[in-house]
Each structure stands twice: as structure tokens, then as C-alpha cells.
Amino acid sequence: MTGIDYSQKIPNNVDLKSDKRLQRALERWQPDYIEWWKEMGPTDFNENDVYLRTAVSVDKDGWANFGYVKMPEYRWGIFLTPNEKDPKIQFGDHMGQDAWQQVPGEYRNWLRRLIVTQGDTEPASVEQQRLLGHTAPSLYDMRNLFQVNVEEGRHLWAMVYLLHRHFGKDGREEADQMLQRRSGNPDHPRILSTFNEPIDEWLSFFCFTMFTDRDGKFQLLSLAESGFDPLARTTRFMLTEEAHHMFVGQTGLQRIVRRTCQVMQEHPDADPAEYGAMPLDLIQRYINFWASSCYDLFGAEVSSNSANFFASGLKGRAYEDKYDEHTALDQFKTLERLQDGKIVSEEVPMRNAMNEVLREAYMADNQKGVDSWNKECAKHGIDFEFYLPHSRFNRKVGEFAGGRFHVKTGEPMDEASYEAMLEACPPKRIATTSRV
Numbered sequence: 001m002t003g004i005d006y007s008q009k010i011p012n013n014v015d016l017k018s019d020k021r022l023q024r025a026l027e028r029w030q031p032d033y034i035e036w037w038k039e040m041g042p043t044d045f046n047e048n049d050v051y052l053r054t055a056v057s058v059d060k061d062g063w064a065n066f067g068y069v070k071m072p073e074y075r076w077g078i079f080l081t082p083n084e085k086d087p088k089i090q091f092g093d094h095m096g097q098d099a100w101q102q103v104p105g106e107y108r109n110w111l112r113r114l115i116v117t118q119g120d121t122e123p124a125s126v127e128q129q130r131l132l133g134h135t136a137p138s139l140y141d142m143r144n145l146f147q148v149n150v151e152e153g154r155h156l157w158a159m160v161y162l163l164h165r166h167f168g169k170d171g172r173e174e175a176d177q178m179l180q181r182r183s184g185n186p187d188h189p190r191i192l193s194t195f196n197e198p199i200d201e202w203l204s205f206f207c208f209t210m211f212t213d214r215d216g217k218f219q220l221l222s223l224a225e226s227g228f229d230p231l232a233r234t235t236r237f238m239l240t241e242e243a244h245h246m247f248v249g250q251t252g253l254q255r256i257v258r259r260t261c262q263v264m265q266e267h268p269d270a271d272p273a274e275y276g277a278m279p280l281d282l283i284q285r286y287i288n289f290w291a292s293s294c295y296d297l298f299g300a301e302v303s304s305n306s307a308n309f310f311a312s313g314l315k316g317r318a319y320e321d322k323y324d325e326h327t328a329l330d331q332f333k334t335l336e337r338l339q340d341g342k343i344v345s346e347e348v349p350m351r352n353a354m355n356e357v358l359r360e361a362y363m364a365d366n367q368k369g370v371d372s373w374n375k376e377c378a379k380h381g382i383d384f385e386f387y388l389p390h391s392r393f394n395r396k397v398g399e400f401a402g403g404r405f406h407v408k409t410g411e412p413m414d415e416a417s418y419e420a421m422l423e424a425c426p427p428k429r430i431a432t433t434s435r436v
């Protein structure tokens, strides 16, 4: 069993006490973090006892403890999965070499950027969700919300540990900035756009945990392959926690769909909204918004960054060991590109297409959720089919950014029909009127 030392100010399984300088630096960051939590974490619930799970081990079985805590007293800590014996780099140009235990100098900036970008999403989501405790549909939902929130806080700790431990002064500065950026603040926003979108109602929360936390899963899966061993070991443990977040999203949406279907069965000729249920096409519109926003998080379809990250061994593919070949040299992927307003196919070197490889895996995983909601409709005899928006729809990043494409088929559209389609099915969150 790989126990966690809870006798320390900062619980950890990285023998923090043996590195006094690092320990002191993190203990200086800790009160700033708590301040940030009190200011930007769930509003008005800091004094409540909340039933939460806390990691007590990084073993697969039995890694968590459940109990009542006040959220600001949650034991946020640093947990890495145990050292593999003699780990090797599994892909890219350095394949077969020893995995790095220290930052490789030539890749320092790329690595820091990967860690900062991942780290920034964690406090961002806590900020986005801070009002939701006031409108929780049930105690069960409220507990799940706070569970997700404290674990996103812990994910920030995971990334901040890497910055402090491995990046010296600029790492510490990056860690400080994690607590200074604010979701949705026009002057000082979070790094990625999805993480600046407000989440002030629960349909968005469930969509976010379904689609955006799943983006997190796939980013973490690809970082869990990293040749920088501390990053790989950190992200592997984060994935254990992430599974619950996606469960919250998928089943939350499923419960909403189920209730709507029941109401539609009972009152076939009425608008389900009259009976307090969410119309199915409204749910689809939220899916259109959140899923398409998340497609952008994977980056441009053709990307030299993605090639660099892969070649250097910093960021692999999800489940890299399932591939037969791990250099991805002399391989190509057929991608769709936009040329003179027309969609054409083009062969792109595989390494440059890694963002798309990851996005496709993500979309296939999303589809399982959509299938479960459709089963719910079918079970109730309701003729409605949810779908994922097409990967070209509503994009702000990459090949199809700013274009007009059909939400379902991805076909190019002229302005008038595109506008008409948006009117019928806007990819927008519907602003809530009641703010707490």
C-alpha cells in the first residue's frame, strides 16, 4: 500500500519533508490557495459540514476515505502513483530511453506550457461552478458538486507541485498566477475559452462534467503517457478521480431526460416545460453549445505543436500501448481541410494530426453518453434522438473556425440557411434570469 502522510501540513506521498526548500515554498503557497478558495470557491458553504471523499492511498482499490469536512479544511495534497521500476519513454524520438525524472532542458518551455494549461483549467472550473450550491436539485447533487469542486482544487495542487518542484522561480510565478486569473474576467481570464463560460444553472453543470471533464480525461490520458515521469505519475492518479466527474455529468443528464420522457408520456400534447421538465430540444441545444466548445480544447486539426509534443515524448496518444507503432513516422492521416470554401481531403503527417487523433477518441467516448440518453427515450417510447454536434460546427479554433456548417451533417451552408438553423437550434446556453 502506498500510504499518504497526513501528519504533514500538506498531505503527500512524495516525501515532501525531505526537501525543506520545496516544502517551505509550497507551505507559502498554501494560505494563498485557501484564500482563493474562500473568495472564489462555492459561495456560502464554507462553514457547512460536507460529506466528501479524500484520497488516503493511491492504490486502485480502496484509495478514498469518506467523512464530513468543512471545505476550506479539506486535506488537499500531492499524490503520485508509485514509481514504476525503470520507466522508459514509450513513444516519439526518444522512445526506449529512460524516462526523465528531471525536466529535459531542451523541452522546458513546452513542458511548462502543457502543465500550466492543464493546471489553469482546474481552479477555473471551481470558479465557474461557484453559485450552483444555491440551486442544487437535491442533496445528492449538491454533494456531487462539492466533491467535484474539491477534487478540481486537488488537481490544481497536482500541477502546482510539478511547477514548484521542477521549474524553480518561473514555476513558482506560474503557480501564483493560477490563483490570480479569474474565469470570465475580461482583463485576466482563464487560458482556454470553455473555462471562461459561466455555469450558473445545472443543465450547464451536467453538460460541463459530461463534455468538459471528458476533455480533461483525454488530455490527462495523453499526459499520463509522458516521458516526463513525474507528470505521467501525477496525471494517472488524477484520472482515478476524474471518472466520478464524468459519471455525475452523464447520469445527471440521463435523469433529466428520464423525467422529461415521463412527463411526455403522461401529457403527450403538452409542452413538458409546463410540467417543470426540460424540453428535449432544449437539452440538445445545450449539448450543441458545450460539446462544440470542447472540440476547440483539442486545438487545430493540423498542428506543429502537437507534432512537437509527440516527437519530444512529452504528450502521447490516449492509451498509447494500444498502438502497434509508437514513432508515428512515415504515417499519414486523411483530414478534411477547407480550401476556397470547399472541404477537401488531405493526407497530413500523423504527428501533425495528433490533436485530431485525440479529438476523435474523445468524440467516440462522448457518443456512449448520447447512446445512453437515446436508450432512455426509446424505453419510454419517445421518438427523439440526441446527437453530437458535428466536429466542424461552431468552431472557434482550427481549420473550420468561424465557418458556417450544419450542426448535424457538417455540410457548408450559406449565410441565410445557417442563420435559420441557428434560430431553430441555437448552440447557446439560455441565460437564466434568477441569479443568487
Ligand SMILES: [Fe+2]
Binding pocket: 122, 151, 152, 155, 216
Ligand atoms: Fe480536474
Ligand SMILES: [Fe+2]
Binding pocket: 152, 213, 216, 242, 245
Ligand atoms: Fe474533473
